[in-house]
Amino acid sequence: MLVKPGNSYCGEHANQEPCLPNDDSSNWAALRVPCPLDGKHTVLKSKLATHLTKCAAQPTKRPDYCQEGINIPQPRTETTIDKPLTIGGIEDERLMAVIGKVERVYVQTVHGKITTKILCHEALTEELTQSFYGPSVLKHLKQNASLLGLLEKSNLLQDDSIFVEFGSGRGLLTYWLTQAVPNANKCDFILVDRASHRHKFDNKLREKKEFSIERIRTDIQDLCLPNVPAIQSSDKGVVGVSKHLCGAATDLTLRACQQLEQGRLKGLMIALCCHHRCVWNLFAGCSYLQDLGFLAEEFSLLCGLTSWAICGSGKPRNTKDKEVNVSEGVSDLPDVNPFDCRYDRLELPRERREFIGLKVKRIFDIARANYVTKTLGLKAELFFYCHPDISPENLEKMKSVIFLAFFCGIALSLASVQPKPKDETVCSMCRLVMALLTDAISNPENEQDVIDFVYSLCPIVMPNNTVECEYMISTYGDDLLHFIVDMELSAEDICTTLTACP
Ligand SMILES: C[S@@+](CC[C@H](N)C(=O)[O-])C[C@H]1O[C@@H](n2cnc3c(N)ncnc32)[C@H](O)[C@@H]1O
Ligand SMILES: [Zn+2]
Ligand SMILES: [Zn+2]
Incomplete structure (x- = not known):
C-alpha cells in the first residue's frame, strides 16, 4: 500500500502514526481499527465489513478430508516416557540386555515367517528392457514391477477400485498402476503426500484427461479418508498402496484406513522404510512389542538399533548416503564411528550390528502386520519383494545368509482375498x-x-x-x-x- 505524503506508514498501518494535536492525518488514523483477522494491519472502521470478505488473512477453509490430527491416537498415559533411551546414553549392560531380547524375540516371532516374492508385472516388461535407463531408475522400476506383481497375485488389480497411494512422492507407482489395471478409466487414483513435488508423473496422466486422478497435499496424520470426494461419492472398493512409506507415516496410514467403513478396504500394500523414524505414540504395534517383553522406554533405543542395518556397511560416507537416500532415508552417522572401541569391547562388530538392526526392523514389521490382522480385517503377510543392488559385497552376503540378501526393502502386503491356485x-x-x-x-x-x-x-x-x-x-x-x-x-x-x- 502507498504511504501518504508526510506520513511514515501506509493506510493499513496508519493508526501507528504518532498522534499530533490538530493533525488531519491523526484524525484519519483514529478512524482505522486493527483487522480482527490479523491485528498487524488496520482498516477503515466504515469499510470493515467489506474488508473482512476479501482480507488476505482470511483463514482458508480446509477441505472436509483434512482434519487436524485425526489419525494421531490418544497418548498412552500409562506409558509416559520420561527419558527415552539412546544407544550412546545407556550402560553397556542394558544395551546388551536389549540386544539379547531382540535376538530371542526374532527367533520366536520372525524367523521363517517372511517369504521372498520377487515378481514382475507385464505392464513394465517393455520398460525394463530400455537400454538408456541407469541402475537407479531401473532399480525403482523393478521395485514397482514387483509390487504390481504382488498386487496382481492378491487379485487387487481390478476395475471399479479406488487406489490411494500414500506418501506418493512423484507418483511413479500410481503411474504404473494406471497401466496395469484392466481399465484405468473405471478406477479412481488418489495420491497423498505432504510435500509438493516437481515433475510429478500424475501431471502427464491428468493432461490426457482419461482417468480420474486426484492429488491431495496433506500430512497423513490429518487425512480423513472417508471424506475424500471419490471415496465419499461411490461405493467402489479401496486399495491402499505405498512404496517406501517412512517410519511413522506407515502407522498413520494404518489408522487412516481404519476409518473406512467395514468391508470397504479391499487390500493394502506398503513397502516399508525408515524404521528409525518410528515414534512410540504413533506406532501401531506397541501392544505386540509390550507383550513380547519390550518396554515403552526401550522403543527409541530399538529405533536407533534399526539404523545399524543400513549404516554398518563400512563404505565411505558419500556412497553410503546415496544408497540410504534412495530407499531408506538419511542417517546421521559420522565418518569415524566414535563407538568403535565400545563395539570392540562388547564384541559387536559391524556385521553383527547389521544383523541386529535388520532383526529389529523385521520385529517392527511383524508387530504392525499383527495390528493390521487384528484391526483392519485383512490377512497380513510380509514378503521380501526386491533384491538389494548387486554389488560384490552384497553377493557375498547373499551367499552366506539368504535373509540378509533382501534388506533393501520389504513389502507389507495385505489382501482380503485368497491367492489364486498354483498354476x-x-x-x-x-x-x-x-x-x-x-x-x-x-x-x-x-x-x-x-x-x-x-x-x-x-x-x-x-x-x-x-x-x-x-x-x-x-x-x-x-x-x-x-x-x-x-x-x-x-x-x-x-x-x-x-x-x-x-
Ligand atoms: C521415501 S519417499 C517415497 C516417495 C515415493 N513413494 C517413491 O517411492 O519414490 C516418502 C514420501 O512420503 C512422504 N511422507 C512422509 N511422511 C508423510 C506424512 N506423514 N504424510 C504425508 N506424506 C508423507 C514424503 O513427503 C515423501 O514424498
Ligand atoms: Zn485484514
Ligand atoms: Zn523413508
Whole structure:
C-alpha cells in the first residue's frame, strides 16, 4: 500500500502514526481499527465489513478430508516416557540386555515367517528392457514391477477400485498402476503426500484427461479418508498402496484406513522404510512389542538399533548416503564411528550390528502386520519383494545368509482375498528349468554366465512359450542360484521354496 505524503506508514498501518494535536492525518488514523483477522494491519472502521470478505488473512477453509490430527491416537498415559533411551546414553549392560531380547524375540516371532516374492508385472516388461535407463531408475522400476506383481497375485488389480497411494512422492507407482489395471478409466487414483513435488508423473496422466486422478497435499496424520470426494461419492472398493512409506507415516496410514467403513478396504500394500523414524505414540504395534517383553522406554533405543542395518556397511560416507537416500532415508552417522572401541569391547562388530538392526526392523514389521490382522480385517503377510543392488559385497552376503540378501526393502502386503491356485504350467516349467540349471551350475565361471546359459535354453525347452520361460528366469534366476549353491537343494525343493509349485 502507498504511504501518504508526510506520513511514515501506509493506510493499513496508519493508526501507528504518532498522534499530533490538530493533525488531519491523526484524525484519519483514529478512524482505522486493527483487522480482527490479523491485528498487524488496520482498516477503515466504515469499510470493515467489506474488508473482512476479501482480507488476505482470511483463514482458508480446509477441505472436509483434512482434519487436524485425526489419525494421531490418544497418548498412552500409562506409558509416559520420561527419558527415552539412546544407544550412546545407556550402560553397556542394558544395551546388551536389549540386544539379547531382540535376538530371542526374532527367533520366536520372525524367523521363517517372511517369504521372498520377487515378481514382475507385464505392464513394465517393455520398460525394463530400455537400454538408456541407469541402475537407479531401473532399480525403482523393478521395485514397482514387483509390487504390481504382488498386487496382481492378491487379485487387487481390478476395475471399479479406488487406489490411494500414500506418501506418493512423484507418483511413479500410481503411474504404473494406471497401466496395469484392466481399465484405468473405471478406477479412481488418489495420491497423498505432504510435500509438493516437481515433475510429478500424475501431471502427464491428468493432461490426457482419461482417468480420474486426484492429488491431495496433506500430512497423513490429518487425512480423513472417508471424506475424500471419490471415496465419499461411490461405493467402489479401496486399495491402499505405498512404496517406501517412512517410519511413522506407515502407522498413520494404518489408522487412516481404519476409518473406512467395514468391508470397504479391499487390500493394502506398503513397502516399508525408515524404521528409525518410528515414534512410540504413533506406532501401531506397541501392544505386540509390550507383550513380547519390550518396554515403552526401550522403543527409541530399538529405533536407533534399526539404523545399524543400513549404516554398518563400512563404505565411505558419500556412497553410503546415496544408497540410504534412495530407499531408506538419511542417517546421521559420522565418518569415524566414535563407538568403535565400545563395539570392540562388547564384541559387536559391524556385521553383527547389521544383523541386529535388520532383526529389529523385521520385529517392527511383524508387530504392525499383527495390528493390521487384528484391526483392519485383512490377512497380513510380509514378503521380501526386491533384491538389494548387486554389488560384490552384497553377493557375498547373499551367499552366506539368504535373509540378509533382501534388506533393501520389504513389502507389507495385505489382501482380503485368497491367492489364486498354483498354476501347473509354471510349476512344471520351473522344475524343468531348475533341473537343467542344477546340472549347468556344477562348474560355472560366474553366476551371470549360468543365467545367460539358462536363457539360451528357453527356445529349445519351451519353443512355444519363450516369453514366459524368460520371464520366469528373470523373476527367479538370482534367487535360485543362491539356493542351489548354498543349500544344495533339489529342483523340486527349489520350486516349492520359490512358490512356483505347491
Ligand atoms: C521415501 S519417499 C517415497 C516417495 C515415493 N513413494 C517413491 O517411492 O519414490 C516418502 C514420501 O512420503 C512422504 N511422507 C512422509 N511422511 C508423510 C506424512 N506423514 N504424510 C504425508 N506424506 C508423507 C514424503 O513427503 C515423501 O514424498
Ligand atoms: Zn485484514
Ligand atoms: Zn523413508
